[in-house]
Amino acid sequence: MTRAPMIAATLGALLLAGCSLAPRTVLPVPPVPPTWPAGSAQLAANEAALPVVSYRDIFTDPRLQTLIASALDNNRDIRVAAANLAAARAQVRVTRANQFPEIGVGGNVTRVEQGGGKAGDNTSYSAQGGVSGFELDLFGKLANATQAQRDAALSTEAGARTVRLGVIADLALAWATYAYDRELLDIARSTADNAQRSVTLTTARLKGGVAPRTDVRQAEQILETARGAVAAQQAALAQDINAVRLLVGDGFDETLLPTSLADVTAHLAVLPAGTSSQVLLRRPDVIGAEYDLRAANADIGVARAQLFPSISLTGLLGFASNALSSLFTSGAFAATGAADASWSLFNAGGKTANVDVAKAQRDAALATYEKTIQTAFREVADALAVQATLGERLRAAVANTAAAQDTARLTEARYREGVDSYLSSLDAQRSLYTARNTELALRLQVARNRITLYSVLGGDQAAATPQS
Secondary structure, three states, X not given: OOHHHHHHHHHHHHHHHHOOOOOOXXXXXXXXXXXOOOOOOOOHHHHOXXXXXXXXXXXXXXXXXXXXXXXXXXXHHHHHHHHHHHHXXXXXXXXXXXXXXXXXXXEEEEEEOOOOOOOOOEEEEEEEEEEEEEEEOOOXXXXXXXXXXXXXXXXXXXXXXXXXXXXXXXXXXXXHHHHHHHHHHHHHHHHHHHHHHHHHHHHHHHHOOOOOHHHHHHHHHHHHHHHHHHHHHHHHHHHHHXXXXXXXXXXXXHHHOOOOHHHHHOOEOOOOOOOOHHHHHHOHHHHHHHHHHHHHHHHHHHHHHOOOOEEEEEEEEEEEEOOHHHOOOHHHEEEEXXXXXXXXXXXXXXXXXXXXXHHHHHHHHHHHHHHHHHHHHHHHHHHHHHHHHHHHHHHHHHHHHHHHHHHHHHHHHHHHOOOOOHHHHHHHHHHHHHHHHHHHHHHHHHHHHHHHHHHHHOXXXXXXOXXX
16 A cells, blocks of 8 residues: 555544444433422522632631641641542543554664675664554443543542542631530539539538538549549540641640630531522532443443444554665655454344443433432431521520529529528539530530531632642
């Protein structure tokens, strides 16, 4: 075959490579209501427009922002996700390389010497360049394989963003939990101090003959219980610091930790929900499920293309000469070309079954995509339901604590005056301890709810994975 017809035939075949047998990806209508549930559990503020925000807009404390910035650089889960993403992006290039011819070059030198250095000595040189194993992508098999791999990489990127969002939310929660445990430690110490005063009082009354020994023993029980709670909270604080250190991925200055839950909630902005549930389409897990669906759709094109003939081209361009000086003369050039086609006539329906497998996997990916959206909707709706009732629950808890404090003060005074038994004072102290813990737990839940809303809405552009 001369070079001109061979090149023309090759170009003609290449023009057919744009054909694709993959079906068009059509995303379904999101299977969730257009708005969040309304009713007694939802506040009117929940219908405000939802902006696209950064974690800096929600977590406004500079100390927490410093810890988050360090975690985004050093957290090992984020590094693993980044490495997996880099591998997925590289795999796209590997798959795409199959769409192009592989070109190789080679050369050799041969010298033949006659005995005694006669004039018959000669040296030959040769250089070769070849195209090997180039498959013409007539039906889009290779192009669809590349697209499927690209969509899989984009899904991996969304997964990496999910990891980053999770680390930010987990760190904010660990930061708030430290404040919670620190205040619990203060309550335990305060209870222990009160219990010590009760032991002193009941002991004095016992010595004065106006109180039974059971009063002293009951006061000692309260004291030792409080001392145990102090030790337990000291351990909890150490564990909280360890959790923050693990999430940050490095050492950190402990002065960056909060001093109280009031300190935490004062720097946690309220994130209102949007009127439209379409905002969930920007959640990274939803984006990942969408690209999984697109990848499954492209795999159908790959399976369909395998039903058709596979055509490969190989070519060879080379030079051969017996003398270096004539290596590039016109007579030294040689060209060869070859093409082969293969088509399986019978494989017991295996290739057709591959198409069915790809379609079934696409259907599963579609259902997974819809389920992911539905799950996201429920998570946000649940968080909004909690947010709507937390204010009233916290108000009630604060009022209960105030009443318990007053009751404890009054019953202790009545005990001192001999009006009430020590059992009444003991019950009042226990009720006060429970009320303070309940109020503190609700304050932590307020902080947790705001962090949860940040996480489940998933719209933080600052958590996007940096491009490599």
